[in-house]
Amino acid sequence: MPGAPFSGGRSRDALRAAQMYYLQDLTMNAIARELNTSRSTVSRLLSMARETGLVQIQVNNPTDRTPALEQQISRRFGVQAHVVPIADSVNDSEVLNRVALQAARTIGPLVDSNAIIGVAWGSTLSAVSHRLTRKQTHDSTFVQLNGAGNTQTTGISYASEILRRFGQAYGSRVEQFPVPAFFDHAETKKAMWRERSVRRILDLQERMTMAIFGVGSIGAGIPSHVYSGGYLDHEDLETLEADEVVGDVATMFFRSDGSHRDILLNQRSTGPDLDELRRVGRRICVVSGESKIHGLRGALAANLATDLILDEGSARRLVQA
Template identity: 40%
Template sequence: MTRRIPGGDEAFDDALRVARMYYLLGLTTTEIAKQIGLPRPTVSRLLSWAKESGLVEFRINDHRERQLSIETKLEDMFHLADVKVVPCPPDQRVEERQRSVAAFTAHYLNGLVKAGSTISLAWGATISLLAKSLIPKPLPGVTIVQLNGSGNSGLGTEFAAEIISTFAQNYTAAAHLLPIPAYFDDPNTKEAMFRERSIRRIRTIAETAQILLFSIGVPDADSYVYRAGYVENREFIALRNQGVVGDIGTVFFRVDGSYKDIEMNLRSSGPELATLADHQHAICLVAGEKKLPGLLGALRGGFLNTLIIDQPTAELLVKNS
């Protein structure tokens, strides 16, 4: 209950009027004093009484509290080292949420990268957005390396090279491209190429990087692997029939995290998914509900240890897990 101000109703009305002018209109105590004809010390006393009596109440709406709750739940559910939920309105377009996740990750990444760091990148639409959001941090001895091949498509080769180049420029880093196809025609050709000393050297750099960055490619979202022609229609149908829900670095997997018996993976230049979480920071960026089945598969397979995700998708993930 509001405690009455000494001086009766007139003083109460003055306190109410002063509080509205100060808190709602943003006027200073000097401006209020001039307008209502009271001394400034009296205005200050009325404001103090308004707070002490409960006439004016303050409330802090900390939406971060809910985010922290979701982060903790996901860390516990999937045994993750770190989860970051990026606040986004539930009705926000997926493209805007993707940009928010990319911008957040750029800040997060700069907190991890230090002199001598190696960053391995699985190129794709989300990592391209991240590249465009990077915050310059020149450092000595940083290395940027391409995780999986990008051949088979001229546009894909340029796309991957641009991402690697942007990261390298941002950190004044050495850049290592992986000049092989995304998918080989024959598994034997792949094995022979992987034995080549120059290719083996780049793959070793990628496999031992402290930081790994990737997203989940899914058939029903704006995934570069699918829209750039890496997967032919007959292959797409075969993947569907095998229960594939997504890919990481051009290696496909199912919703239960299984992947070793998927035929197309035998021809993929991508990584061994089971070892991804061995990186100190295996960071997966996700935005949008269409990526949820793929994300669930990646989590069940244990392919990541760090997740950065938009809040609406994170809430769905908790609900469906």
């Protein structure tokens, strides 16, 4: 199972088997003889090496279209793009699975010791959290970017599970943000933001070295969780429409041109101020599905991402017009 703990001796055996198989071109039978074990055990060790990140396999296809798409996106939007090659016939669920796997493999090498990393909640980040591979770090912290409660649920268990998986994968501390996604009144948020318990989380967010998030899109064919999960009432949705909102990052909203400062609902949202988010050195945005394209364009116009991981269909639409 990806992310599951292994004993030190077992990890050493997996590393030795991987080195002999991938670097020395030995057969599994030859490795089994050298390690004094069976061929089936060698096969399991090699699988373990791949699942735990000891081995990362890269395929270079000279006819692949994704490098050209990545270059176009990078030039046009100023981000490091990672396009996941996926056929148009693949269903939305499988697209999400493959994007999440690529995101997990991209994020792993970037997570380091002594880091403070913000993580947003949502279906995309939930999928990513299930596919992380273990990497031991020291004195690193994952902090929740925005509250998850609404009138129907506290949202704590959902958001905390995502955070827990990140912390477990990298041996890191986790800091939850047990506040609603949106306060009923902007004055309540201002008062809460002065509380020391809340201020401690906000101070951590201000010192983030990396942020990881998806994009919500209000016009998506499959609505994002924030628009369909009871977080917004009819009046809120009308306000977003009047403000010409196209999407959100961590429940902070923006328009197609990236503007956001005068959007009323942002005054009640517990997500990070987008001007502050832009100050974080590494900002990894993960997007699955072409229905998020309007929200993604708005997020890029707002300069919210330094790194973008997305499926091939979305990448093609992004560079059109």
